[in-house]
Amino acid sequence: MLTRIPPRVRALLILSILILIAPMLFPSSFYYRIGTLIFINSIAVIGLVILIGYAGQISxxxxxxxxxxxxxxxxxxxxxxxxxxxxxxxGAVISGLLAWFVGRPILRLKGHYLAVATLGLGMLISMVLNNEAQFTGGPDGMMVASLGLTKGLEGLFDVNLKTSVVWYWFAGVMVLLGAWIALNLYNSPTGRVLRSVHDSEIAAKTVGADVARYKLVAFVISAVYASIAGSMLALFNRFITPDIASFLHSVELVTMTVLGGAGSVLGGIAGATLLTALPQALTVFHEYEHVMLGLIMMLVMIFMRDGLLPTLRKTLTRRAIA
Known part of the structure; x- marks a missing residue:
């Protein structure tokens, strides 16, 4: 029955069911907060799935x-x-414009040269946020107003996002929207060109694709996703520091993407879920928490090289055929 449903619809259906049934398993309201953080990280990771998994570019x-x-x-x-x-x-518009402006020269680079160029961009933004203390509060951070859609949309909705429960459902809707856009992009003409660029830029150029343009499109889209995730995190916590723009956070997002499966939207969400929720579960190990987390990540990447979800899917398919 499920095999007759189009893959993108099936993925959205699975994701919707998981979002709906997860609260039934929460032992306390604290887990609504964890769920919200998973959704927020997932939004940023979906953007990186488009950039890394679809277009084959690293950031x-x-x-x-x-x-x-x-x-x-x-x-x-x-x-x-x-x-x-x-x-x-x-914030999303500014991020998109900056990605378009900066992406035009740096996306001409490849491999580790591109990685270093994007690293420099991230470090530059982080330095500005740290040093311009009169505007940003510097390393100490600053308070953020709560997100009340009543004010934001002039009374169209009467929702004030202050509790973790309400935030959970709001972030769940946002991650579904982000996944829907990415899944529809995958089989669109633009998505097919991005995947051809991922496989071989030379072959894509041979058939007439404007490689530079499509790489830039993927970079801009992923930047907008990351910006929306950052905005939601700030509004959810109601406080923000420059750590959100740090190199370590960039590496964390890329790790989530690769760990779950860079070419899969659901895989990226699985990676975000694992790296967001697992540290909470490993607190029972106290001082060995980070050692255990690192060991689990190493084992996943050694034995599941395609990522968590794609490897599990292949294993189940082989068993079904056998």
Whole structure:
């Protein structure tokens, strides 16, 4: 029965069911917060799935765009008088424009040269956020207004996102929307070109694809995803520091993407779930928590080289055929 459903519809259906039934397994309201953080990280990771998994481009500075989105929600209400919801949109627009402007020269690079260039971009954004203390609060961070859709959309909705429970459902809807866009992109003409660029840029050029343009499209889309995730994290925590734009956060996002399966939207979400929830589960090991986390990550990458979800899917398929 499920095999007759189109793959993208099936993926969205599975994701929707998981979002709906997960709260039934929560032992306390604290887990709504963990679920919300999983969804927020998943949004950033879906953007990296488009960039890394679809287009085959690497970025080690994507947390910088998350920082732009986060600080847009912190600064725009104070200095521009914008409501938080419009500040989120402003951050996404700024991130997209910056990605377009910077991506044109750096996406001509390949391999580790591209990785270093994107790393430099992320570090530059992080340095600005740390050093411009009169605007950003410096390393100490700053408070962020709560997201009330009543204010943001002029009374169209009467929802004030203050509790973890409400945030869980709001973030769940957002991750479904992000997954829907990415899954539809996969089999679209643009998605097919991106995947051809991933396989071979020379072959893509041979059939007439504007490789530079499509790489830039993937970079801009992924930057917008990262910005929205950063804005949501700032609005959820109601406090933000420059750590959100740090190199370590960029590596964390890339690790989530690769660990779950870079070419799969559901795989990316699985990776985000694992690396967000697992540290909470490993607290029972106290000082060995990080050792256990590192060991699990190593074992997954050694024995599941394609990523967590694609490897499990292949294993189940082989058993079904056998």
């Amino acid at each position: 080690l500075g994507h947390a910088g765009f998350s920082g732009i989105g986060a600080y847009a929600c912190a600064l725009a209400p104070t200095h521009l008088g914008l409501p938080p919801f419009l500040s989120l949109i402003l």
